[in-house]
Each structure stands twice: as C-alpha cells, then as structure tokens.
Amino acid sequence: MSIYLDHAATTPMVDAAIEAMTAQMKKLGNPSSLHTHGRAIRKEVEGAREIIAAAVGCLPSEVIFTGSGTEADNIALKGLFWAGQALGRNLVVISAIEHHAILDTGYWLAAHEGAELVLIGVDSHGLLNLGELTDLISRRGDEIAVISVMASNNETGVIQPIAEVVELARINSIPVHCDAVQSFGKVPLSFSELGVTALTLSAHKIGGPLGIGVLVLRRALEIPALLHGGGQEREIRSGTLNAPSILAFAAAAKESVERFGLRNFRMEEIRDDFAKRVVDVIPDAYINGIDAPRLPGIINVTFPGTESETLLLLLDAEGISCSTGSACSAGVQRPSHVLLAMGHDDRSARSTLRFSLGASSTLEEIDETLDLLPSVIERGRMANLR
Ligand SMILES: Cc1ncc(COP(=O)(O)O)c(C=O)c1O
Numbered sequence: 058m059s060i061y062l063d064h065a066a067t068t069p070m071v072d073a074a075i076e077a078m079t080a081q082m083k084k085l086g087n088p089s090s091l092h093t094h095g096r097a098i099r100k101e102v103e104g105a106r107e108i109i110a111a112a113v114g115c116l117p118s119e120v121i122f123t124g125s126g127t128e129a130d131n132i133a134l135k136g137l138f139w140a141g142q143a144l145g146r147n148l149v150v151i152s153a154i155e156h157h158a159i160l161d162t163g164y165w166l167a168a169h170e171g172a173e174l175v176l177i178g179v180d181s182h183g184l185l186n187l188g189e190l191t192d193l194i195s196r197r198g199d200e201i202a203v204i205s206v207m208a209s210n211n212e213t214g215v216i217q218p219i220a221e222v223v224e225l226a227r228i229n230s231i232p233v234h235c236d237a238v239q240s241f242g243k244v245p246l247s248f249s250e251l252g253v254t255a256l257t258l259s260a261h262k263i264g265g266p267l268g269i270g271v272l273v274l275r276r277a278l279e280i281p282a283l284l285h286g287g288g289q290e291r292e293i294r295s296g297t298l299n300a301p302s303i304l305a306f307a308a309a310a311k312e313s314v315e316r317f318g319l320r321n322f323r324m325e326e327i328r329d330d331f332a333k334r335v336v337d338v339i340p341d342a343y344i345n346g347i348d349a350p351r352l353p354g355i356i357n358v359t360f361p362g363t364e365s366e367t368l369l370l371l372l373d374a375e376g377i378s379c380s381t382g383s384a385c386s387a388g389v390q391r392p393s394h395v396l397l398a399m400g401h402d403d404r405s406a407r408s409t410l411r412f413s414l415g416a417s418s419t420l421e422e423i424d425e426t427l428d429l430l431p432s433v434i435e436r437g438r439m440a441n442l443r
Contacts, residue, residue: 058376060422064415065211065239065355066380070305071264071416073312078266078305088298089289098300105307112310113237113258113273114247121272121290122303126238126259128283129272130158132293133234133255134205136280138166141202141232148201150175150193152185152217153398154210158257159236160394163205172202181400182349183215190225198229206233208240208256212382212395212411213346214355216244223252238262238270242313243321243352248273260302264416265309269302316416324353324414331356331412331423338431345399345409354414357382359401363408363437366390371433372410377426380411 070078081101086094088102103117110117123129138149151163153176166172175193178186185206194201204226209216219235226233232254240246242263248256256273260266274280274293286295313320332344335358345357360368365381372379382393392406401409412426 058425060377060426062377062379062412062414062418062422062426064418065214065262065411065413067261067267068264068415069417070261070266071309071312073308074260074265074305077308078301081301081304084300088300089287102298102300102303105303108307109258109271109310112314113241113256113271114249115256115273116276118291119248119273119276121274121294122298123270123272123290123294124296124299125268126236126257126262126270127158128294129257129259129270130156130205130234130236131162132272132280132283133257133274134159134162134203135166135170135283136293137203137232137234137255138170138172139281140279142170142172144202146200146202147171148173148175148197150177150190150201150204152176152206153178154183154185154212154395155205155207156211156236156238159205159207173200177206179398183210183213183346183395183399184349185217185222187218187221187225190222194225194229194231198231201226201229201231204231204233206235208235208237208246209244209352210346210395211239212355212393213349213357213399214239214352214413215346216240216350216352219251219253227252239352239355242310242317243354254278260306260309263309263313265306266302269299269306271306320416321353324416324418327414327418327420327423328353328356330420331427334423334427335430338427339434342434345396354418356412356414357409358412359396359405359409360434360437361405361408362441363434364441365407365409367440368410368433368437371436372426372429375429375433377429380413382406382409382411 086098088099106117149172163174167174234255235253236257238259258271260269284295396406
C-alpha cells in the first residue's frame with residue numbers, strides 16, 4: 058500500500074508543468090542575452106510572468122522569480138526591514154505561527170541586524186490575535202519597519218485575517234508581507250485586492266517543480282537585495298532566470314486556478330469526512346483549528362498519549378506518508394511552535410500529526426488510513442508507556 062497524505066510538504070507535478078519544463082529544457086539561450094536565442098527564451102519567460110501575474114492578481118512587473126518560497130520570504134523580510142531601518146524604524150512584527158522561513162529570518166534580523174522582533178500571538182483556534190496587533194500599532198506604529206503574517210498556516214491550514222492586518226497597518230504606512238505559499242491555488246487570492254506590499258509563492262505546492270518561487274513586490278518599490286550580480290529581476294534577485302522551472306510554474310498556476318472550484322470542493326469533502334470519522338475511531342482525538350476558516354486540504358489531529366514521531370514511523374511502515382508539526386534541530390525534535398502558540402503544552406504538541414490532501418487524494422485512501430489508525434494509535438500509546 059502507498060498512500061500519500063503529505064501534499065502540503067510537496068505535491069506531484071501536474072502533466073502540463075512536466076511538459077512545459079521538458080520542452081523548455083531542450084531549448085537554448087540565456088533569457089538575458091540580446092541575440093535571437095536569448096530573446097526567444099525571454100519572450101517565453103515574460104509570457105509565463107504574465108500568466109502567474111494573472112493567477113495572483115498583480116502586474117507582470119510585480120513578479121520577481123526566486124529560487125524558492127524560502128528565498129522570497131528572506132528577500133521580503135530582510136529587504137523591507139532594511140528599507141524601514143533606513144527611515145529609523147526598527148521593529149519587525151510577525152505572527153507567532155509563521156513558517157521557519159519567516160520566523161528564523163526574524164530571529165536572525167534581531168541577532169545580527171539590530172532589529173527588535175515582536176511576535177503576535179494566536180488564539181486557541183490558531184487565528185491571529187488582532188487585538189494584540191492593534192495595541193502594538195497604536196503604541197509603536199511609527200517604529201514598525203515591516204509586518205509579516207502568513208495567508209494560511211502550513212500545519213493547521215487556518216486562514217489568517219490578512220485584509221484586517223493591512224487595514225491596521227495602513228494608518229502608519231507600514232509595509233505588510235504575506236507568505237501565501239499554502240494559500241495560492243487553494244483559496245481565492247489576489248495581491249491587488251489584499252493590498253499587501255509583498256507576497257510569497259512557491260511552485261512545488263501547486264503541481265509545479267521544486268526550487269522555484271515568486272516574490273510579488275509592489276511596483277516601483279525598491280528594497281535592498283540579498284544577492285548581487287547580473288541585476289536581473291529589478292536588481293532584487295540577480296541570477297540567470299531558470300526558464301524551464303518558470304514555464305512549468307506558470308503551467309501549474311494556470312491549471313490550479315482553472316480547476317480550483319471543483320478540486321477544492323472534492324478536497325473539502327474528503328477533509329470533512331476524515332475529520333468526522335477520525336473521532337469515531339479514536340474518540341479522544343481532536344482536530345486543531347476545526348472551528349476556524351481553513352484550507353480545503355489540511356487536517357491537523359492530536360492523538361493524546363502518543364509521540365508523533367513514533368506514529369509517523371508506524372504509519373510509514375504501513376505505507377502511509379503524513380507529517381509531524383515538529384521541527385528537527387541538531388537531531389533534537391522540538392514541539393511545533395504553532396501548536397504551542399495555540400495553547401498546547403509540550404506533550405500534546407508532540408502528539409500531533411498533519412494529514413494533507415492533494416488533487417489525487419481519494420476517499421478510499423482515507424478509508425484505508427482510518428482502518429489502520431486504531432492499531433497504529435494503540436501501538437503508539439504502548440510505545441509511549443515504556
Ligand atoms: C507557509 C510556507 N512558507 C514557506 C515555505 C517554503 O517554501 P519552499 O519549500 O519553496 O522553500 C513553505 C514550505 O513548506 C511553507 O509551507
């Protein structure tokens with residue numbers, strides 16, 4: 058048996074993306090070259106830029122290609138901080154549940170660049186505490202260089218109130234960055250309608266290739282670069298453009314926007330079925346964030362009395378892939394910072410699994426997983442008693 062329930066980690070490339078990528082790999086030319094070969098590739102890259110811009114509701118000139126979502130997050134948080142610092146603003150404000158690409162960048166800015174980092178908490182449903190942000194802005198709004206809040210959380214799938222964050226930030230003209238890696242292609246998302254300053258996307262979460270991301274950055278805004286070189290991408294991200302991956306990203310983005318409604322409806326159906334039945338088979342299990350607006354494909358379940366790493370390995374031995382929320386640092390497993398921020402203690406934060414669905418997920422896969430779960434949880438609990 059082979060059941061993949063870890064689509065939020067990465068999901069298979071769609072056929073259209075594989076075709077676009079392989080076709081492009083056979084072509085010759087650096088998109089920055091002025092000769093005919095180079096111009097032909099550049100034309101295709103610019104076509105892809107237009108497709109991605111249309112899919113995310115921004116101008117083509119606002120699309121900056123990067124090597125990953127992680128890189129786009131780093132460029133945005135560091136660049137917007139440095140731009141604010143030059144104006145005497147020193148605070149970096151992020152939610153306590155950000156992906157490590159933002160969280161660790163925030164810690165780095167505090168440790169090495171003189172930033173003061175403030176984490177805004179979430180409630181027990183995993184929703185950003187807007188009261189805390191309002192209070193901070195009313196006291197220290199003119200000191201804030203950048204606010205970064207993710208569109209939806211990668212562990213719980215909980216969708217965050219970004220429009221409200223933008224509204225609060227507007228009073229003090231604070232730039233807002235939003236990590237939309239998990240939301241793009243899953244729920245409606247428009248850069249221009251949200252009104253954020255910068256937005257991060259990643260191709261491999263929507264059926265595109267690994268190792269290609271986008272930073273959408275408001276037109277005419279200049280921020281310091283991390284990489285220096287050929288001056289590509291508005292001099293914000295130097296490096297020869299990765300034409301095959303860019304074309305594949307555009308193909309996946311087009312498809313995910315076109316198929317959006319039907320696929321999401323199916324995924325939501327499967328997710329809700331799983332949520333309903335998991336507590337039938339494991340009565341003391343509970344689903345984190347179940348009462349908040351959530352992405353269609355993520356379900357985060359705590360199984361009291363277990364260790365998530367053990368469960369992950371037991372499920373893996375049965376052919377089922379899912380994920381724990383915890384991060385591994387120097388070989389030591391740390392409980393998920395997301396669940397701790399939601400009020401879990403260390404022990405329950407370590408007893409949680411994330412199951413995430415994709416376009417290929419089926420109800421039969423959920424049936425088979427739920428059939429196996431009672432014996433896996435029982436064995437997990439026994440191992441935990443030893
Ligand atoms: C919310 C979020 N941000 C950023 C990233 C990093 O993206 P990439 O894998 O393209 O570096 C991920 C990937 O897991 C993510 O879930």
